[in-house]
Amino acid sequence: MRHVLQRLRAEDGKLLPSEAIAWEAFQTLGHRPEEFLRALGQLQASSSSSGLEPDQLLPVIAATLRGTAADLELQKVEQLGGLATAIFDRVGMDVGPAKGLFSAEAAAAYGEAICREVRVEEIQPVVNELLADNVLMRLGHGLYGVADPFVQEIWRERRR
Template sequence: MSQYFPRTELAAQMAGQLLHPGVLDEGLRSGLFIAGQRRSAPDRQNHLSATRPDSSAGTTGRARDLCRLVERPQGQYQSKRDVVLVVDEVQQAITTDEGNELLLALKDHVLARLRESGAAPMPSREAAINAFQALGHRPEELLRALRQLQTADAPTDTALAIIAMTLRSTAADVELAKLEQLGALATAVFVRIAATTGEATGVFSGVGAVAYTMAVGREVKIEHIQPVVNELMAANLIMRRSHGHYAIAAPFVQQAWQEKQSLLRIDGSVS
């Protein structure tokens, strides 16, 4: 049975910093970081792009209720107050129909606000959805793409697609740069997970240890793997879906990595 522990003063403080940030608080709008003991609920990086109160717990009804708070029936805010929406486990949200619907609803909300502001050019809904998906379902990144679209010379939908792919590639490169800093064994573990369709298993298996040994050129024992997996999770590069099941934390990073591997194979076959 779930329990609810209100933190009214803390919530008011957080909302104030997000809605009316001071000079030192501007960066808070890009991401909220909640610290806690490993395996506890706050031990996650939470993005403030959308909301799904504990997306892994099936609280979709509450999420839909929150979405309705910010809808504008006949030009009126239903909530009549400021609402701060916080994503908890956005990677889990995009694996469910309800989570995707929620994120798409927020994307539509962004487009509606742009239309009301008279912004031009405006992309089609289909182009915006494609860009949103390419950017890992991150409304903040979609806003960045739409800002760049205002100065683009190409046809609107074509320009948005190009901008989204460029931003996605840049963001993926930043994430993959973290991987290089973690070393060869971390890269080998990441590769094993990234090359898997769906969830990867056998990360700590004897077969996995042999594969890592071949990849790094030195003996890798099973006990060497856990610390590296912990580092990958701490860097938000991989996530543990369930016991023994792992996945890449950001799908767009996995897609970018797979595309690069395909290009390397093509280059190798040509040469």
């Protein structure tokens, strides 16, 4: 993060945030360099027209990008339907690896969440789709987690 700011300082006319604000933005963006660079690019594009100082504007840009990046992943879940969302919720809200995704108790909980009966044999194909879309990952035999901790964090924040 620091080296990016130093490189940009060498270019004339760049409005840059303080190092402390840049670090906060980097943390907000889940320590993702590509998202941080995108935020800095947006900062350059909008700081002159907004009338705000870079230290005021970058946190807003970072928060917006953070939500947008997670939305793309969460849309994959929503497109797979209610059962996928219920399964993702179970995994996303668990602390540590989630287990028991295919149990009768889990099927009953999914059914309650989507307001219809869910048969245990319906669960595996949906979990396979979530794995194929790289939304969930297999952590071990019968253990699952959200593939991107950043997306899991956003999910939890929105569920609160």
